[in-house]
Amino acid sequence: MSILLASGGPVDAPPTAAPARDDAPPSPRGATAHLPSPSVASASPSRAPPPPQTDNSPLPSFDGFNSLFSWLTLGRRGSRTSRSSRDGPSSPGASSRAMHWASSSSQGVPRLLDGRGGHIGSSVLSQLVLQQLSNAIPSRYACSDWRLLYSTAVHGISLNTMYMCTEGCGSCLLVLKDTTGQVFGGFCSEWRPPAKPAHFYGSGESFLFNVEAVCDLPPLLTGDEPPTEAVQVFRWTGENTYFMFSDREYLAMGSGGHFGLSLDSELLHGSSGRSATFGNPCLCRQPAELTGDDAEVGEFTCDVLEVWGMDHTMITHRKRQLRQRDVWLS
Secondary structure (H helix, E strand, C coil): CEEECCCCCCCCCCCCCCCCCCCCCCCCCCCCCCCCCCCCCCCCCCCCCCCCCCCCCCCCCHHHHHHHHHHHHCCCCCEECCHHHHHCCCCCCCCCEEEECCCCCCCCCCCEECCCCCECCCCCCCHHHHHHHHHHCCHHHCCCCEEEEEEHHHHCCCHHHHHHHHCCCCCEEEEEEECCCCEEEEEECCCCCCCCCCCCECCCCCEEEEEEECCCCCCCCCCCCCCCEEEEEEECCCCCCCCEEECCCEEEECCCECCCEEEECCCCEEEEECECCCCCCCCCCCCCCCCHHHHHEEEEEEEEEEEEECCHHHHHHHHHHHHHCCCCCC
């Protein structure tokens, strides 16, 4: 597991993922740099060695130490990811897990807007989780507002309505809270309506995530209160290209073993299991008595589901198309 500190700063452009394969999906529960060597000067016996040089360079910033200390106090083991980790793995064999922390050096929280551009809140995301997720999505959206494309509380409970609201809107974040209060979801490079023949699509920027509650952490070095929630991100492993799947009966993200996340046509019942695409465990809570293969797949009941878009150009173009068809979305 690799650790991505939320310290901001420029990041590299995302790699181009391989196109998705047009394979038929399993069932919703899944199928059972050569550098020259430095020259070494020989020391003369008649000359004393030079005095040691004093390093007057400034000490490193405490922001990195602060975030690293926060992670160490949690008792987790791993290595820090490269600066390009938030834009997806640099190679198909790269690590698929990264923990994102919100700290005093993180970028600001994005504004949440409704379909008309007014300010709105989220029924799923806290400010801390929102800040951590904004550090996890591709860097080209670092300064973007997030617009609510679909919500079960606003647009009704319908998978077809969700497809219509999100189609052609570019990258988006699907977040949900189940009836136990667990929060999880995924970043989608795009949503497409169901196609015939059905096939997987998307890119390696896609990822799954869940939110873990943390407690009993000491205060941070800055004196701020320690985080109470941590977003755990599961990125593309390179094992396959089963990123996204759209069907009239269900939607899914990740596959290979089980769907990483799936929801039925009523956006009410869903399941989550270990997928080869993202290397994720079950994202939802499972009964403690489950063991073996049964513990790898969990089922949940969705309480609230939201889809947030951050590509303003694509969203504006999509709305213009819908208005030409006399379709108005809130």
